[in-house]
Amino acid sequence: MPTEIASKYVQMFRVSAGATTPLPDPPPGPTDMEKINWLYNVLTILDGKAGALLAFDGLLLAAEALMYDKIAEKADWLHFPALALIGLTLLAALLCLFVAQVSYAFLGKIDLGDYDNTAEIGKLGEIAGARTHRLWWAWGFSVAAVIFFIFLVVVVPIALWVLKGCL
Numbered sequence: 001m002p003t004e005i006a007s008k009y010v011q012m013f014r015v016s017a018g019a020t021t022p023l024p025d026p027p028p029g030p031t032d033m034e035k036i037n038w039l040y041n042v043l044t045i046l047d048g049k050a051g052a053l054l055a056f057d058g059l060l061l062a063a064e065a066l067m068y069d070k071i072a073e074k075a076d077w078l079h080f081p082a083l084a085l086i087g088l089t090l091l092a093a094l095l096c097l098f099v100a101q102v103s104y105a106f107l108g109k110i111d112l113g114d115y116d117n118t119a120e121i122g123k124l125g126e127i128a129g130a131r132t133h134r135l136w137w138a139w140g141f142s143v144a145a146v147i148f149f150i151f152l153v154v155v156v157p158i159a160l161w162v163l164k165g166c167l
Contacts, residue, residue: 005125005132009038032117039124046131050099050138057093057142060149064089067153075160081152089145095138099131 010030030038068082 005039005042005129007125009035032121035121036117036124039121039128042128043124043131046128046135047100050096050131050135053135053138053142054093054096054100057089057096057145060142060145061086061089061093064145064149067149071152078152078156081148085145085148085152088141088148092138092141092145095134095141099135099138 064082064086068079068086071078071082
């Protein structure tokens with residue numbers, strides 16, 4: 001199989017069957033159906049995680065909108081950082097949508113009558129790898145948004161309060 005994630009699954013399968021080295025006679029690997037089921041399970045897990053992160057981003061966006069409304073009343077210079085924070089959260093949510101996308105492009109790789117599932121397994125592995133990468137970026141943007149939100153809601157007001165007291 002050409003994809004790294006699918007190849008790693010085959011290795012895990014063979015090691016769990018007792019293989020200690022790749023040569024000379026490894027135990028049989030998983031069947032095509034086991035590979036496909038495993039890859040579908042990976043995609044299902046990614047969809048669930050993307051859905052949870054998307055819900056979290058929605059809650060974060062609601063809090064940011066409330067914060068933006070309060071900032072608009074008090075400090076004009078904080079408008080741009082607050083809008084940047086909202087944009088960062090929206091970017092994280094957008095990436096989540098591309099993890100949980102409905103796509104069956106791998107079915108185009110199946111030729112009826114060929115009885116070879118290698119192309120489908122390879123494409124499923126590529127999709128799982130790409131969606132894992134997108135979810136990793138979405139998670140990173142969400143973490144950055146939380147840190148930025150804490151900075152704007154906690155650190156900036158404390159710094160302004162200290163500066164007011166010192167002046």
